[in-house]
Amino acid sequence: MNEIKLDKKVNFDNIKDKVRVFAPATVANMICGFDILGFAVNEPGDEVKMYRVAEPGVRIRSIAGDDGRLPLDADRNTVSACVKMLLSDLGVADTIGVEIELIKHMPIGSGLGSSSASTVAGLYAINALLGAPLTKEELMPYCVEGERLACGHGHADNVAPALMGGVTLIRGQEALDIVKLPVPGELYAGIVFPQVDVPTRDARQLIKDKVLLKDAVVQWGNIAGLIAGLFQNDYDLIGRSMQDVLIEPTRAILIPEFYEMKRIALECGALSFGISGSGPSVVAISRGADIARVATAKIKEHLSSKEIDSYQYVSAVNVEGPRLLDFDA
Incomplete structure (x- = not known):
């Protein structure tokens, strides 16, 4: 875990x-930036309701939307594991009790x-419950540690944009x-999630350990060009x-109709098209919402x-990250 010494008091x-x-x-990798680039979107997303209770400890009341x-x-x-870790590092694990409701609005x-x-x-919820003693x-x-627990690899290309909002570069791991x-x-991002199964671990195992220098040079140029394009609008x-x-080229093999979807998106005027994270979701990056809507509609029609x-x-880039919602008791 990337350690931060917490000297904060609750x-x-x-x-x-x-x-x-x-x-x-989030859309990790941003097509050309494997494990180092990502951006957040406005939808979908997940929701947590958190309650302070008298009995110390962390418990999960319920999980909805995960099909068990x-x-x-x-x-x-x-x-809950990351919440427990944070409470322990803050020195309040024996005095604070919370119960959690997790509502999954996005597919696993x-x-x-x-x-x-x-x-x-x-x-974000436990920090807000405690009066926001910590910065993002x-x-x-702790977010990176959650990724380690979830998939065995503590990378930040999803959690960084989810927490910070906008487009993020992970310069150092x-x-x-x-x-x-x-x-x-x-x-804008036009996202299509085909109902096919591509486990993250399987997708990572297909990646080569070594690449040709000429291909690496092309990829470095693309990453640098993308970052320059963001700065220059x-x-x-x-x-x-x-x-x-x-x-x-390797991961596309796992996604049915990938290259046909790519052809459709580019013909609709998308700036670019590629795989979101490890897939199977794909993303058409567009200038404006209209092109993204048309591209996703035509891709859906083709898949059907x-x-x-x-x-x-279809979403603009979410520059806010997580946010507090009104509590509907």
Whole structure:
């Protein structure tokens, strides 16, 4: 775990009785930036309701929307496990009691950062319940640890944008170094989640340990071009740069109709098209919402003709990250 020494004290006068938090889905890798780039979207996302209770400890009251796939055991669920870790590091694990309701609004195994959204929502919620003693930067290592618990690999390309909002660059993994990048105002994502199963671990195992230097040079140029395009508000440069010559050729094999979906998106005017995270979700990056809507609609129509069900989401980049919601008791 990337350690942050917590010297914060919880002010018990600031503790709330209950909070409700939404945390967004994310598009990891941003096509060309494997494990180092990602951005948040407005929908879908996950929700956590958290209640302060008299008995110390962390418990899960209920989980909705997961089809019974997630553990209710507080030591095995990433949301509650990370909350427990944070309370312990703050020195209040023996005095604070919380109960959690997790509401999954996004599909598990979608390539949209499902576990990240839940973990971020839970950590943002406990921080808010305690009166916000920690900054987002101080919460980040706990979010990364949640990813480690969820999938065995503590990377930040989903949790960083989910927590910080916007587009994020993970410059350093060991000594966690996260940089927020500019977000052009007309940048939209048209996301399609085909109803096929691509487990994250399986997708990672397909990735080669070694790459050709000439391919690495192309990828470095694309990443640099994408970041320059974000700073310059240059949509053409963004589109030219969001090309993946390292990971996509292998992972696309696991996603039915990938190249036909890509052809459709680009013909509709998308700047670029690629895999969200480890898939199977795919994303059409567009200038404006209209192109994203048309592209996702046509891709859905094509998948339906192949008897593949799918979900679609169209969203601008979410620059806020998690947010507190009104509590509907």
